[in-house]
Amino acid sequence: DQQVKQNSPSLSVQEGRISILNCDYTNSMFDYFLWYKKYPAEGPTFLISISSIKDKNEDGRFTVFLNKSAKHLSLHIVPSQPGDSAVYFCAAQTRQLTFGSGTQLTVLP
């Protein structure tokens, strides 16, 4: 039973528009949430994170929102750029990281 779910395997967005990637979790013990980005033939790299005591964290074009009551988090990318095309993994943490299955984002020029 997956504790972290990314229900959209893929997403296509036009350059300059907003990309919204979603993630749901089931374990209320998770206290820290992260997004990793992965390019082909490379390992995942850390992108942005949020503590469970916050509901928003912003870093440049990237913003992560956390809705604890709904056990839902999302990653917003504004404006989207072709270089953002990658697989995005949502992860949740207690002691270790639990990852979702990933969402392939394609930003069309």
Next chain:
Amino acid sequence: DAGVIQSPRHEVTEMGQEVTLRCKPISGHDYLFWYRQTMMRGLELLIYFNNNVPIDDSGMPEDRFSAKMPNASFSTLKIQPSEPRDSAVYFCASSLGQGIYNEQFFGPGTRLTVL
């Protein structure tokens, strides 16, 4: 720093053969993690080490899988015998510490294909 190094980058083998994947963590990192990526399940933690000692191997799928860390700069993940369902990308990651605020740095992965 060269980052986490994994070898080989690609491995193609036949069912029943032994496969050994290798990892060199970032120098000074006390934690080493082995993950497996599949389309259906995403990134799954297989096992992790602290100071060369295996701490949690509950993610290792079967007894056919084993991992060792003989020293702070080297770890192996072995599959014996391999099966087609083991085909996946295997990642090694390392971190300074455990828990939040301890970023895990991933290697480029080993793509394993078992025919």
